[in-house]
Amino acid sequence: MSIQIPRGTQDILPDEISIWQYIEEQARLVFKQFNYHEIRTPIFESTELFQRGVGDSTDIVQKEMYTFEDRGGRSLTLRPEGTASIVRSFVENKMFGLPNQPVKLGYIGPMFRYERPQSGRTRQFTQIGVEALGSNDPSIDAEVIALAMTLYHNLGLKNLKLVLNSLGDPESRQAYREALIEHFKPSINEFCSDCQKRLEQNPLRILDCKVDREHPAMKTAPSILDYLNSESRSYFDQVKKMLDDMGISYIIDPNLVRGLDYYNHTTFEIMGEGFGAITTLLGGGRYNGLVSELGGPEVPGVGFAFGVERLLLALQAENVMLPINETIDCFLVAIGEKAKEKSVPILFNLRNAGLSADKDYMDRKVKGQFKQADRLKAQFVATLGEEELEKNIINVKNMTTGEQEQIAINELEAYLQKHLQR
Structure with a gap:
């Protein structure tokens, strides 16, 4: 019996690899243009890193991680995403003490999640992302978004939609959290078991639920924009103005949330068309609290990540021919x-x-x-x-x-x- 490739993985063959290399080269070029420096972290880390850095209540931690014990009895996990590892390295290597602040990092590498394989979603996938750590300036939120849009445009994508929202500061988010609990509580028994657990743990994640997305209560859920205090509203207005000044168009979606507790202020996604439905290509946002959660000082961050596999589908859908020299x-x-x-x-x-x-x-x-x-x-x-x-x-x-x-x-x-x- 021949040995076959594990389900949810793929071989990238020589006649395909030039496309991957071109995308990675373009990413590194844009990193350089925006003064982001590449970092490489281990493919496996302590399981606790992702439990704390991604969140115990997330599907990633509860259902999707590849976790194993090594010969020393330590629990290790193949990294399911990049941010937690980057922040761990930032803290462990005391990058918060470097003279050049903020610390702007980019990464390219494989990630692993035990998900149901489908088009554009594999159990080993390649992620490209950036993290900017150390600044509370709204202009760096706009810069991170501009970096993502620049990379996609350089690769030839045109049918893109930038979706933007704000989760506000901790005060605004807490007020919104309480409003969501009050809104969903009367009908929570009609929701899936995951959402029933999320009601008290993290009600914002109910808005991300794929099972109950058509429930009437979803359509009447309160908007975070109604709970932003003046400081949060001002911050969001500044981000929007900077995007306007750069000529980057966007739409506001009050239901765009990041379910993790440390996310605040700007959240965004870039959507592509041509897959039969509008599909998320990239997600990102600003986060405070993650650095301190992993043992560092109170340092803010903002970043994004996207999967190369999904990007390839978008390029195919738009019939983009990359200028690859195969001679x-x-x-x-x-x-x-x-x-x-x-x-x-x-x-x-x-x-x-x-x-x-x-x-x-x-x-x-x-x-x-x-x-x-x-x-x-x-x-x-x-x-x-x-x-x-x-x-x-x-x-x-x-x-x-x-x-x-x-x-x-x-x-x-x-x-x-x-x-x-x-």
């Missing part, structure tokens, strides 16, 4: 044993000069070698036979124009550097 610079065709021997150092020198080059390793006939060059989309084919070897020359063909030239073997590198299309 090689030169393919060497060698005819005869001496030419085959000589092709080895020639190829090595081309590669050392920074050129992408290849040759035949399957003892193909000349016609087969040219077919291989076509399959590899070689821009140039350099042909070396016994006669050319004696004269110390090589035939070079431009596969785009069909033009051919004979040049000295030691001039091949310079010739290609001059004529290649970059």
Whole structure:
């Protein structure tokens, strides 16, 4: 019996990997433009980190984590999201004491959740995100949103919708929390068991429920915007004005909430169209209390994360063709044993000069070698036979124009550097 890939995972094959690499390169480019620095954290962490950093009442912690005991009896968990690990590293490495504040971090890496696999949702998925830690300035909320929109636009997406809301400060959020309890309590027995538990634990998470989304009480739930105090309203107005000033359009959705207790003020999602329904591509928001919850000082943060798998579906839905270079610079065709021997150092020198080059390793006939060059989309084919070897020359063909030239073997590198299309 053959061993198969675990359910909910996927192989990213060589003919697909260039797309992933391009997306990751674009993310790193935008990180650089906005002065965010990449960080890499362990794939597994202490289980307690996610219990405290994500929340015991969340579906992630209760139902979706991959948790195991190591040989020392310690409970470890494959990371289900990036923020908790970033904040743990921020605290453990005392980044709050660095002279450059806020600390602006970006990350790219695999995450793991035991979910029902479906299109755009796998049990191992790749997440790209940023976290800005240390500033209470509403302009950094706007910056984080602008970074996300810039990345999506750079990748060619156009059918995007930015959805915005505010959860206010702790005072506003507490008032809203009490209003939600009062609103849902009379009919809570009609809701799913998860929502019944959430009523007292975290009533905002009821608004996220997929099971009871059509319940009449959902449609008449109070709006957080009615419970914002003057400071919270002013903060939200500043974020909106900065987005307006940058020309970033948005819509306000009072039901957009983040269920975790440490979220406050700005929350946002970016939605894409073309999946049969409007689909969330990215989620983020401002959070206070998470750093102190994980043993650090009272330091605020704001960030977002998105899954590359979902992004790929959006690119496909909009028929976006990424500008990926799948060509090689030169393919060497060698005819005869001496030419085959000589092709080895020639190829090595081309590669050392920074050129992408290849040759035949399957003892193909000349016609087969040219077919291989076509399959590899070689821009140039350099042909070396016994006669050319004696004269110390090589035939070079431009596969785009069909033009051919004979040049000295030691001039091949310079010739290609001059004529290649970059």
